Amino acid sequence: MRVSSHSRNLVPQAISNSADSEKRSEGSVELEHVSCRFGSFRAIEDLSLTIRAGEFFSILGPSGCGKTTILRMISGFIDPSAGTIRIGGEDVRGKRANQRPTSLIFQNLALFPLMRVWENVAFGLEMRRVPRSIRRKRAEELLALVDLVGAEEKMVSQLSGGQRQRVAIARALAVEPSVMLLDEPLSALDLKLRQHMRAELRSIQKRTGVTFIYITHDQSEALAMSDRVAVMNKGRMLQVAPPHEIYHNPSSGFVAKFVGETNVIEGKLVRIADGFGTVESPLGQHRARVSHNVQGESVALYVRPEHVDVSRQRQGDNAIEARLQDVSFEGSFALVKAVTAHGHVFLVATDNKDLQRLPSNTENVYLHFDEQQAFLLQSDREQCIT
């Protein structure tokens, strides 16, 4: 996990001022006790979620966790087996996809290959019987918005991956949706372009004030772009919070492990005092923050690699004796692998400047972490907080 990517989101950004209050209420999405079953398979179980108007909201989870199902229920391609979906406060039950104020951007974009770029963009307007000259003008405006001036007459096949991405965005925006639904649209791009498009998407969202619901399995994408992130697994919502909260204060072991790298110490809870708990494990006693409810005495302590320091001398309580094994150079930082006498592996992220000063792998070292930056959670039990 790169440190820079979460610091940007420490302060949740204000909702776009271009969006008037009416638009804001239109763009809210509420799911109430929604379930979705396919035969005996339960894709979504009793899920409730509120997405505010004008928000960049990401749903993050491993593949098959049900996030695409949520998107398709909101867009109207699947009906929930139970529960209510409201868009802009209005129950959309029975409304088909072509009657809902949503626009979906598909994973493979689903641009129409037999139409020109501007015809693609104006397709939604054509379906609304907007006269051709107005369609054309609107398409040009939208293509300007996504920085594609002059591509109107091209065929989709003549465009590069990033350009297609922009056409898809323009096409979805053309129908002036209250809610944009994005199904991992960046996954087909290479890394460089992906990072560029992240910023682009974010800025388009801010400019238009449309609610974006973004689905991804890439945690860095979710953390980088979103106002709030929902982490899902096996059809359930595990945590809904701003990115920094998700990263620094996950509510469960699954969230902690899925969002960024983390080190785990499983052990027994000895005591809790002043919001800090002490864990006893074969590695010794260690203290960490307790911000989520912990029941029972079987707990796990989590600490991010960038919050672990290496030194030759033992300093303070939160220390673990280990031996350095491997260094992998990651560019702006380096990941150091350390192994304890019990075979427990720890990851330490270090600044490149410190790389030269690392002890050699023959001597024993001590790993330290601040009790403020480590957190205690119930062991391996994933709770549903919603």
Place this chain on the structure above:
Amino acid sequence: MLIILPNIALIESSFRPYLPLNEIDGPRDSYTLANYQRFLSTPVGFDIFGMSIDVPIHLRIFITTVLYSILVTAIILIIGYPAAYYMTKTISPSNMALFFIVLTVPMWVSEILRSFAWFTILSFKGPLNALLIEMGVIDSEIRWIRGYNGIVIGLVYTYMLFMVFPLYSSMQSLDKNQIEAAQDLGASWWRTHWRVIVPHCKPGIVSGCVMVFMLSAGSLLVPSLLGSPNSLWFTQTIQQLMLEALDWNTGAAYSLLFLLLCTFVVAGMMWAFKVKLSNITN
């Protein structure tokens, strides 16, 4: 091997062009254009779109054959399109294999039996009449095989699958996200079809139409079995010339005309819809 292959190719390619060449030789060598003139002789009254004009009888047969073949093609397209569409959309892949076997049964049964089946059903003392009388729908037997009715019914049945298969394979290659994207952007179902599915399936539609048109126009069995005394198909005229009048030269002239017509139709459709020859036969 490198020597044998071109040799076979030489035999192959030299063998085939002979056939059309020979047709040109046939009528021209000894009889000049007299045979073609015959095509334009014997004018009879001909009602077309309410207008009555004098048209040579063979030309009239020729034109009716073309018109009815187009009608057959249109009917098949109208019935076959939804069938192909629902096949792609509502049948799960695991059931598709079985569905295909069942579907292809009529195709393996020969053409003559397919039209004979309808001959049985539609015949004067056949099951359809008997059933309808029993049900009280009609009082006495209806002569179903009148005018071009029988031919159209028979041709539609016989060549249905030649439309469904190209349609199905072209529809199958359409990304279903395209359909969803269109719906998501507000397209009603028929606009989704018109703007997205039909343009994508154009090669399939054109090749299906070409196949059905050619087969219908060139069919000899169906018109002979299901035709009535006052329905005449152009192939029947050719057959009469060849086997009954034994006028091989006129027959050859007519079949060349017929071949030209078919080529013209195929080329015209391919040109109009910008489809390549290789797309059609696949």
Place this chain on the structure above:
Amino acid sequence: MFRNSQIRLGHLYLALFLLYLLLPLGVMGGASLNDSRFPTVYPWMGLTDKWFIALWNDARMWGALRNSVIVAIGVVLLAVPVGTAAAFVISSMSGTARTILYGALIAPVLAPGAVIGISTLLFWAKLSVPPGLHLSVLGQVSYIASLVMLLVLARLRSLDASLEEAAIDLGASHAQVLRYIVFPHLAPALTASAAVAFFQSMENFNITLFTRGTSSSDTLTVYVFSMVRGGVTPSINALALIIVSVTLLVTTAFALLRQSSRLP
């Protein structure tokens, strides 16, 4: 993406479509078992086998069947090698020449059978070859070979060119490449095209009608045709039922065989 009502509508339409395709065949076959003077299934007059017996005693039918089989075998023997060779040639070519040759080779598939029949008849008449079953074979080959070519070509296209190169790289001669790489790959297509050629030949009518010559050389299809035109008795339905059953058995067996061996 499909709602239940649409799926139900789709299934209903497909069920009707299948019924439309299959019911006529059932009616036709069923009529042969009905003890009625006319080929019909309704009203049902009781089960009979007399039309089958009548058929069994029909000497012309047996002659026609023999002719059909002879022609079909001849067609398979000629069309498969010729079509395969054509496929090889086409696949080794490129550019305009390929397009032209391809067009010329598949033209017989689209051309009306009657025209092919007549042109075959005229061509061989010029060379003083009288019409007869041998001409039927030649006429049929000219379009069935094109079908074979299409089948083989499709299969040939799926052959990875690097396989051939790998074999040559490992020291195989061109003949060995053909023997060990290309033909095993083509085998399913060759079997399929032999079957297609056989069936196509058996049911061919247009070409045969013009090229067969005298009426003593009927094929089964031509014989059925003349019987239907002459005066219908349910014994034609009996023959139809037998042919339908045989075709069904063979195709189902073929389909199962293909499924079980997982050939494309």
